[in-house]
Amino acid sequence: MRVYEEIKPTVVIYCEDENAGNACLNRICEGLEEEGVPFEVTIATGDEPEFMAQKASRESRIGIGIFLGKDGTCLLQHTKMPYNMPIMKIHGKLAEADDYRRLGANAARLAKNIPLSF
């Protein structure tokens, strides 16, 4: 267990796909980077997406987590939100590249306390 103070304030991203060059993941990271909020990516597989997104948010010191599934399903979650009410959700098949970037940007905006874009 790491000492709490050592954990950097980051948005935690759980990614199911072990492929490092995942296009969707890159888009999410771009969104975060453009807004200037740090993040860390962890490879994680497991339960249903809602649960994983909540787990990611609990791992984050600023309480903001993202889960990206193999099928492209993506959720943005905040620790204080009920697990079945994510801040934003992308359904894999219907999504476009810009949606992932917007999700990343929204994660950062949530951290910075500025309005989200939908």
Place this chain on the structure above:
Amino acid sequence: MIIAGVDIGNSTTEIALARIVNNRPEFIASGIAKTTGIKGTEDNVLGIRLALERAVERARIDMKEVKLLRLNEATPVISDVAMEAITETVITESTMIGHNPSTPGGIGVGVGITTPIFDINSRKPGEKVILVIPKNVDFEDAAKKINEALSRGVDVKGAIVQKDDGVLISNRLIKKIPIVDEVSLIEKVPLNMPACIEVAEPGFTIKTLSNPYGIASVFNLTPEETKNIIPIARALIGNRSAVVIKTPRGDVKERKIPAGQIKLKGKNGTQVVDLEEGADKVMQALEQVWPLIDVEGTPSTNVGGLIARVKEVMGQVTYQDIREIKIQDILAVDILVPQRVTGGIADEFFTEDAVAVAAMVKSSKLPMEKIAEKVERELNIPVEIAGVEANMAILGALTTPGTDVPVAVLDLGGGSTDAAFMNRKREVVSIHMAGAGEMVNMIIAAELGISDKQLAEDIKRYPVAKVESLFSIRMEDGTVRFFEKPLDPETFARVCLLKEGKLVPLPPDLQLEKVREVRRKAKQKVFVSNAVRALSKVAPSGNLRLIDFVIMVGGSALDFEIPEMISEALAGYGIVAGRGEIRGSEGPRNAVATGLVLSGWEGTP
């Protein structure tokens, strides 16, 4: 026997139902419905029926039990509002981009020649360039190209980017350069021209491009040229990032639209005022010539168009020839409106001066007999046309506990602000002033740049709050409210209206303070100034101090801050002013309807 008082107003039709016991009315219920059609036309019948049905239902009686309807002699005044800008900014040959992308890249000032990123390989080492990057170029590629050019010795001084990629590009460069992003119409940026780009630190605003001498030193301008770029510098003040491009014939002009003159014809002479001198001058002149006979504007100027438009609408409403429409009162207010700059590249808005005008005409007597006939036919209830609206309003207002004559009543409506004064002998003087709720809506919509009419109405009626976290909001007065359920993420960090317990998000560029200020100022300029104007016209010998009590009635008296604003202003004249409480139960509504019932059964006029 049950009788009903019916008041057809500009926006609502109100009913007071009373049972006559021992020759005295006992009120049993009230009803309200939206006025159908324009006040004083036969279309009103539907609204009357609706309001009556509601009242009857509330009283748990049958419609047949209502034996008499007393209709008010509606005041034949109709008002309209209009607005016109009197300055306009035009950019010819786009020389400037001044906007505030939320996340520009880099920091500093850079000067160079605008170059498309595709042409960068043709630039020689040592050349100073500003790159133009359209949206089909990925930020990785853009960064790579810039880095290559930099290592070749090309002096890349800055970049103008179409997408929201400023920080991403900046993070990948070997040298920090200022980058302005989210420039939507990037294809309009003139190429191969000297340009200057500036990005300020977060929390600061640009210094060089907002200073005329700053621009002059960047582009080596002559004193004559420096004079011409003043509008540019002025327009860029307050921005976090900006670009100025020098084109051979480029120009930003602040054009003064010929606003024209307004001619006020009154019983005490005629005054001509230039609209550019501002609304206050117009109102001063109006006081001098009062009472007003008619108003005219210089033809083919903005004010001319404005007055003509008002008269045209009035003509249509009252089925009269436009030449016969005489304006009886106007209220002019100076406002500031954001206008999209003609020829801008990044959706720039400038704040321009404008004047809002409410005008009121007295039409010929409204066809109340016709309405009465139609109501009789359709509802099968005898109808009586009873006294003057102002007298009825006072009679109704006097049912407010704690009031007595002499008293003044302020009727704050949608279209006009009316005042009436009743002295000890129960004689009544009354006046109608142009400008009320609808004008406030128009000012709010214009100053905040809102086109949705319902939203403007909501901004007038509800306080603003800012969502501070997923569970809490901070109201405009600073109090914090906590919610048990998480708020909709769409409202997160946004400025919202607190409408009946629900949060309605406002357009994202509106600041809480700005909304509050615009809303309060609009109410001040219209209602407070009209209250003073109207009361001083009905006060004994025109002296406000001779009025002791003012009762505020009408729809706008329900507002959460207008009555307080007026009370505060009138307190300065030693007047006790408060919101009416008709029959001790109806609030400021239903005054005229109540007065109509009372006037029929108490032997008063």
